[in-house]
Amino acid sequence: MYHVGIDVGGTNLKAGLVDQDGKILAVERxxxxxxxxEAFAATLADLAQAVLRTGGVDIAQVACVGIGLPGAVAxxxxxxxxxxxxxxxxxxxLFRKHxxxxxLLGNDADCAAVGEFFCGAGKGTRDLVVVTLGTGIGGGxxxxxxxxxxxxxxxxxxxxxxxGGEPCNCGRRGCWEQYASATGLIRLTKEAMxxxxxxxxxxxxxxxxxxxxxxxxxxxxxxxxxxxxVCRNYVEYLxxxxxxxxxxxxxxxxxxxxxxxxxxxxxxxxxxxxxxxRESFARHGGRTTRILRAELGNDAxxxxxxxxxxxx
Amino acid sequence: MYHVGIDVGGTNLKAGLVDQDGKILAVERxxxxxxxxEAFAATLADLAQAVLRTGGVDIAQVACVGIGLPGAVAxxxxxxxxxxxxxxxxxxxLFRKHxxxxxLLGNDADCAAVGEFFCGAGKGTRDLVVVTLGTGIGGGxxxxxxxxxxxxxxxxxxxxxxxGGEPCNCGRRGCWEQYASATGLIRLTKEAMxxxxxxxxxxxxxxxxxxxxxxxxxxxxxxxxxxxxVCRNYVEYLxxxxxxxxxxxxxxxxxxxxxxxxxxxxxxxxxxxxxxxRESFARHGGRTTRILRAELGNDAxxxxxxxxxxxx
Numbered sequence: 001m002y003h004v005g006i007d008v009g010g011t012n013l014k015a016g017l018v019d020q021d022g023k024i025l026a027v028e029r030x031x032x033x034x035x036x037x038e039a040f041a042a043t044l045a046d047l048a049q050a051v052l053r054t055g056g057v058d059i060a061q062v063a064c065v066g067i068g069l070p071g072a073v074a075x076x077x078x079x080x081x082x083x084x085x086x087x088x089x090x091x092x093x094l095f096r097k098h099x100x101x102x103x104l105l106g107n108d109a110d111c112a113a114v115g116e117f118f119c120g121a122g123k124g125t126r127d128l129v130v131v132t133l134g135t136g137i138g139g140g141x142x143x144x145x146x147x148x149x150x151x152x153x154x155x156x157x158x159x160x161x162x163x164g165g166e167p168c169n170c171g172r173r174g175c176w177e178q179y180a181s182a183t184g185l186i187r188l189t190k191e192a193m194x195x196x197x198x199x200x201x202x203x204x205x206x207x208x209x210x211x212x213x214x215x216x217x218x219x220x221x222x223x224x225x226x227x228x229x230v231c232r233n234y235v236e237y238l239x240x241x242x243x244x245x246x247x248x249x250x251x252x253x254x255x256x257x258x259x260x261x262x263x264x265x266x267x268x269x270x271x272x273x274x275x276x277x278r279e280s281f282a283r284h285g286g287r288t289t290r291i292l293r294a295e296l297g298n299d300a301x302x303x304x305x306x307x308x309x310x311x312x
Numbered sequence: 313m314y315h316v317g318i319d320v321g322g323t324n325l326k327a328g329l330v331d332q333d334g335k336i337l338a339v340e341r342x343x344x345x346x347x348x349x350e351a352f353a354a355t356l357a358d359l360a361q362a363v364l365r366t367g368g369v370d371i372a373q374v375a376c377v378g379i380g381l382p383g384a385v386a387x388x389x390x391x392x393x394x395x396x397x398x399x400x401x402x403x404x405x406l407f408r409k410h411x412x413x414x415x416l417l418g419n420d421a422d423c424a425a426v427g428e429f430f431c432g433a434g435k436g437t438r439d440l441v442v443v444t445l446g447t448g449i450g451g452g453x454x455x456x457x458x459x460x461x462x463x464x465x466x467x468x469x470x471x472x473x474x475x476g477g478e479p480c481n482c483g484r485r486g487c488w489e490q491y492a493s494a495t496g497l498i499r500l501t502k503e504a505m506x507x508x509x510x511x512x513x514x515x516x517x518x519x520x521x522x523x524x525x526x527x528x529x530x531x532x533x534x535x536x537x538x539x540x541x542v543c544r545n546y547v548e549y550l551x552x553x554x555x556x557x558x559x560x561x562x563x564x565x566x567x568x569x570x571x572x573x574x575x576x577x578x579x580x581x582x583x584x585x586x587x588x589x590r591e592s593f594a595r596h597g598g599r600t601t602r603i604l605r606a607e608l609g610n611d612a613x614x615x616x617x618x619x620x621x622x623x624x
Contacts, residue, residue, distance in 0.1 A: 148561065160556055163549065163552055248560065281470055
């Protein structure tokens with residue numbers, strides 16, 4: 001049997017035909033162009049059929065379609081989707097009007113975790129947390145082989161790490177993702193640039209057409225002290241939430257993914273591991289959590305969506 | 313069959329004989345007087361035998377002995393116990409030299425959660441978090457009917473909520489328990505007293521022989537503005553970690569226990585519920601977590617220790 005995984009991103013919809021081992025056999029994509037939930041469901045169903053044609057697989061050979069969405073889902077309903085005006089939409093039901101297959105919905109961070117669990121950094125574990133550092137922070141939690149919360153999503157990016165700190169669009173202040181997402185890193189970088197006009201950060205930003213998540217890492221690699229300070233600060237914020245998740249959940253592995261995870265080891269993963277090993281309660285004994293880089297990159301969402309039926 | 317639950321507290325050891333319904337049939341207690349792990353294990357075994365005698369139950373009718381300890385445990389080992397100098401002690405094995413019964417060790421906060429799960433605020437749920445507000449913050453997490461981490465403990469008190477904040481004896485800075493434990497509340501109260509010499513807090517503290525966790529609540533009930541401010545601040549800190557736990561875990565119930573939980577509803581539970589309902593991600597849909605007061609008080613530890621074998 002085959003599975004179809006659909007990754008609903010900020011600009012594109014991508015569908016993948018996935019085999020039992022989590023291998024992607026074919027991919028189709030269309031731009032995201034939202035004209036209401038009914039039309040959106042039809043587009044998703046068309047996309048699934050397109051990837052089946054491309055892969056030369058008959059619908060009778062498909063066990064399930066999984067759809068990863070950037071937001072909150074519960075059962076077959078899309079409750080609240082970031083950047084797409086869908087609220088409390090029975091998306092699975094609408095989809096099945098066009099394509100009669102079992103459909104599961106998942107939060108995109110949860111799907112990334114499922115992908116890493118079966119085919120990436122979490123392979124062989126039972127307990128995995130995947131932290132995806134992008135515009136926000138996605139947190140996918142798998143405990144004892146099951147997606148935590150079933151198909152309702154965890155929101156690890158909305159741990160408060162700075163009481164009364166930066167306002168977050170979730171309604172709280174001081175959420176982890178305000179500091180440790182790519183967006184947070186860009187803010188830290190801009191603040192440091194304003195304070196340090198002599199920093200190489202200005203030149204690096206100018207070379208790449210603006211401040212990005214990687215700007216601080218690039219300037220730090222060239223020895224800039226201000227940039228090194230930004231990277232250190234950033235890793236401390238990243239460690240705040242990481243250690244908190246470890247203290248609460250004690251997973252076997254925390255996998256760090258998303259664009260920021262591409263930063264050089266000595267500036268990101270190594271200092272992060274150092275803080276985790278110094279600060280996590282597990283140093284008093286018990287299970288020690290390994291901190292790994294996520295392995296699947298952008299494929300994690302498709303693979304994980306396709307494999308949702310194994311973790312619920 | 314019966315169970316024995318032993319609660320190792322800061323000053324006393326208490327053993328309870330517990331029936332299948334979680335009812336305590338007999339209790340025995342001795343002062344904690346530590347002279348090495350071997351003698352400690354013998355004392356625990358004596359205490360278990362004493363409570364069997366008191367209850368008139370034969371050892372053959374006992375399924376299991378559970379021991380709740382203030383610290384980190386893993387399997388049958390006491391890894392790191394607060395206030396008792398035991399490190400990496402095979403306590404279950406030492407205990408069984410004196411009394412040949414199955415023995416399980418549990419963290420005390422975990423035991424409180426197990427007790428509440430079967431017999432208190434969590435009865436009928438599958439997913440429960442119990443937050444115990446005492447000298448520190450204990451966090452016991454039950455997911456899908458199993459104690460999270462098995463017999464290794466969760467450390468929810470060591471969520472960072474104030475980046476770079478108050479140093480914690482766990483090695484981090486800004487841990488939740490530095491702000492939202494009874495100890496944290498006393499610190500907040502003293503800080504407010506230093507700033508407001510006119511506050512009724514001074515009089516209330518003098519009447520009760522010093523600043524306690526309840527001082528702020530007592531003065532607030534008498535209308536003191538400074539005390540009302542302390543209570544509001546305190547609840548905000550308490551909500552920080554509570555909402556974070558909800559965002560990560562989405563339990564059915566969070567039960568608040570420990571000495572501080574005795575505060576008047578309108579000063580503690582009501583404003584806490586208000587912040588949770590405003591700030592938790594679940595307001596976008598999905599499962600809504602109920603915030604309840606823990607029900608079992610000091611019995612939770614004994615009952616939960618006795619019932620450890622049902623949740624691992």
